[in-house]
Amino acid sequence: MKLTIERAALLKALAHVQSVVERRNTIPILSNVLITAQKGRLALAATDMDLAITESVEASASKTGSTTAPAHTLYEIVRKLPDGSQVELEAASDGGSLVIRAGRSRFTLQCLPPADFPAMTEGDLPHRFQLPATDLKAIIDRTRFAISNEETRYYLNGIYFHAATSGATQVLRGVATDGHRLARVEVPLPKGAGEIPGVIVPRKTVGEVRKLLDESDGSVDVELSDTRIRFSSGNITLVSKLIDGTFPDYERVIPTGNDKVLNVPCKEFASAVDRVSTISTEKSRAIKLAVAKGVVTLSATSPDAGSATEEIEVEYKDTALEIGFNSRYLLDITEQIAGSEARFLMADAGSPTLVRDGADESALYVLMPMRV
Known part of the structure; x- marks a missing residue:
């Protein structure tokens, strides 16, 4: 694998992807980002087994292939490179190391086999709809402060999304509560969302989706089942497990x-x-x-x-x-x-x-x- 990419484009993509990676991992491969060089593109992927993110950016690849490298270390290296520099990434033929070159700087990182990188199976996601990025941003911004941090009541550790009727209007509702306060926000129900099951999107996923919305002005494609949800916007896709629990009947409070x-x-x-x-x-x-x-x-x-x-x-x-x-x-x-x-x-x-x-x-x- 060998490719050249502009530093700013690589840094932006790495910033999105590495934030999913936990600082401490008992499984070494989960500390790494999967780097795949394709024709004219570079694809990056990271996962913590509950949440997976992939992003692709334009790059000039002279040799296709893939490797994995420590996510946070690679991000820090690219962050400290000079603005405007061209970054060259080259994986050794045995896949054991990755060389990063920019100007007179040269770094070598130890790699793990890409075959070890876990694939997150999504299964069938039968419900699909498009949601304006501004609507999803409004729901997240105005409810997430009320998400519970209490791990014993794990079913409160996220935002509950569901279709509802408000007066004579069909709406998509986001609700969060920690037992002391409750936030409920409604946006117009998107086409195709009328039959969705009520799902609880975990706190970490909510945070990662919110970061991506800062750069999305259009709409977000949402696909979901009872156990998984996928958000796609532009060249970024985020797949997450949902919280397996029953959200309380919040209407009663x-x-x-x-x-x-x-x-x-x-x-x-x-x-x-x-x-x-x-x-x-x-x-x-x-x-x-x-x-x-x-x-x-x-x-x-x-x-x-x-x-x-x-x-x-x-x-x-x-x-x-x-x-x-x-x-x-x-x-x-x-x-x-x-x-x-x-x-x-x-x-x-x-x-x-x-x-x-x-x-x-x-x-x-x-x-x-x-x-x-």
Whole structure:
């Protein structure tokens, strides 16, 4: 195998592919990237056995073939090469090493046989549809903060995608929850997605897909079955296992009778929460909202640090209410609000609070209160 490729093109492709590779691997081949020289193309592939990514870029190959090289080391070498340089990759005839040349630099990396590289079998993916990259980006950006990190409840460690009906409209829904807060975002249902099963896309896959969307302005091809999902955009394909579990009936925790409506100027409110929470204890991060007509008073106390209060003018016409929240969770939600106003729909100090974006009805957030 022998090829020449422009450094920027190789670096961009390696950046995508190597991020799938885990830093520590008990199986040596999983630390490597599969490099395949084809006529006029270079294909790169990496996998962690749950998630696999392949990307192809233009290259001038004088000798076709394939090898594998340590992913992170190769990426670091290419990253440190001068801008604009031409990189030559040449695999030894016995496949035991890869030589990288650029200008006066020369590196030799130890390789493993490409035959050892695991092939990720996709099986049959019966459901296929196209989703605008902006829609997929919106779902991921506005729900992933609520993905659970608790490994015992593994079925919450991802975003739940499914087709649903909202009013009279068919939508594709993304939902994430960790038991303390819930995020639900809807986009128009793509053609062909009406019959998809509800699937839970793992956290790591969500992160890798999101990175690729930064460079995709068009649409993403999505194919899925009950156990696998494939995302394709341009010359990049990502295949992942799905979480094998049942997502809870999240509709049950979305309150419907919350009648106390509080409208807050979002940026001003978030800044006040951030300031007042400086005092709250590191563990609970508790902050209290004392809501009265036209004003909300935010307060936090800590036995070690002292206390803090701040008032902001709001729109509220109901009976006075005191309610406590985790300040970090409040900030996570207000960060997702695109409009200038956030709407809190509350019932009492012990019931879940509904948060809506004043400018966008497609997103909904639920936040559990805490005792303060």
